[in-house]
Amino acid sequence: MSWVLIGVAGAAGAVARLLVGAWIDGRPGGRAFPWGTFAVNIAGSLLLGLLTGLVVGRGWLAPEVKVVLGAGFLGAFTTFSTWLLDLHEALRRGDHRAAFVNAALSTGLGLLAAWLGLALGWGR
Amino acid sequence: MSWVLIGVAGAAGAVARLLVGAWIDGRPGGRAFPWGTFAVNIAGSLLLGLLTGLVVGRGWLAPEVKVVLGAGFLGAFTTFSTWLLDLHEALRRGDHRAAFVNAALSTGLGLLAAWLGLALGWGR
Numbered sequence: 616m617s618w619v620l621i622g623v624a625g626a627a628g629a630v631a632r633l634l635v636g637a638w639i640d641g642r643p644g645g646r647a648f649p650w651g652t653f654a655v656n657i658a659g660s661l662l663l664g665l666l667t668g669l670v671v672g673r674g675w676l677a678p679e680v681k682v683v684l685g686a687g688f689l690g691a692f693t694t695f696s697t698w699l700l701d702l703h704e705a706l707r708r709g710d711h712r713a714a715f716v717n718a719a720l721s722t723g724l725g726l727l728a729a730w731l732g733l734a735l736g737w738g739r
Numbered sequence: 740m741s742w743v744l745i746g747v748a749g750a751a752g753a754v755a756r757l758l759v760g761a762w763i764d765g766r767p768g769g770r771a772f773p774w775g776t777f778a779v780n781i782a783g784s785l786l787l788g789l790l791t792g793l794v795v796g797r798g799w800l801a802p803e804v805k806v807v808l809g810a811g812f813l814g815a816f817t818t819f820s821t822w823l824l825d826l827h828e829a830l831r832r833g834d835h836r837a838a839f840v841n842a843a844l845s846t847g848l849g850l851l852a853a854w855l856g857l858a859l860g861w862g863r
Contacts, residue, residue: 618754621753621757622750622751622753622754623750624753625749625750625752625753625754626746626747626750626753627749628749628753628815629745629746629748629749629750629752629753629810629814629815630745630746630749632810632814633745633806633810633811633814656819656820659819659820660819660820660823660824662820663820663821663823663824664824664827667824682757685820685821686753686757686821687753687757689818689820690753690756690757690818690820690821691749691752691753691814691815691818692820693818693819693820694810694813694814694815694817694818695780695783695784695817695818695819695822695845695849696780696783696784696786696787696809696813696814696816696817696853697787697809697810697814698819699780699784699787699846699849699850699852700784700787700788700791700853702846702850702853703788703850703853703854703857706850718846721819722823722826722842722846725819725823726823726826726827726830728823729820729823729824729826729827730827
């Protein structure tokens with residue numbers, strides 16, 4: 616397992632998260648809800664499911680690919696800390712509804728995305 | 740804002756996540772629950788709260804530091820996709836209790852950690 620490859624993948628994942636997040640937050644109405652973080656987290660869960668299915672289920676890709684692309688790129692592309700700070704910020708300003716919707720939607724759709732990715736990757 | 744610095748921070752965050760995760764999972768009983776991902780996510784939420792407090796609250800650090808260390812390093816150090824796949828895996832094997840405990844504990848303690856970090860950083 617190459618730490619250099621994991622580092623390069625992590626760098627690409629972090630930069631991609633910020634670029635995608637900034638693009639989404641810049642759309643009309645994009646700032647009303649933290650859509651940027653939401654979108655990368657759901658997309659990343661789908662892609663990690665797909666990758667896991669292709670590696671573990673079908674054996675089409677080597678386990679090292681899962682470490683570099685999954686733990687390196689997608690691990691850095693998705694983020695937990697910013698999501699949690701977004702939830703805290705909504706609670707702090709008294710918007711409990713936004714915090715609950717964000718928590719429930721991110722976890723629920725994230726699970727659905729992971730399941731869909733795994734099903735597609737595994738091919739069953 | 741330097742994309743090179745963000746990339747370097749993202750690389751360091753991803754590698755640090757894997758090193759800390761592997762160290763924790765290697766401890767006795769470490770594999771019974773995904774403690775590695777849990778630990779980096781809670782620690783990252785605490786540190787992002789602390790950093791946000793120091794930058795936004797006290798103004799001790801420049802906003803660029805928050806982008807590089809917060810979005811770059813801590814964004815890559817914490818991960819949403821692996822956490823979601825862990826939840827999915829627990830549900831798939833029928834261990835609903837582990838999935839619920841992981842979801843509730845990660846979100847609840849993460850919020851507490853973010854609040855504590857913000858309180859410490861902001862100094863109020």
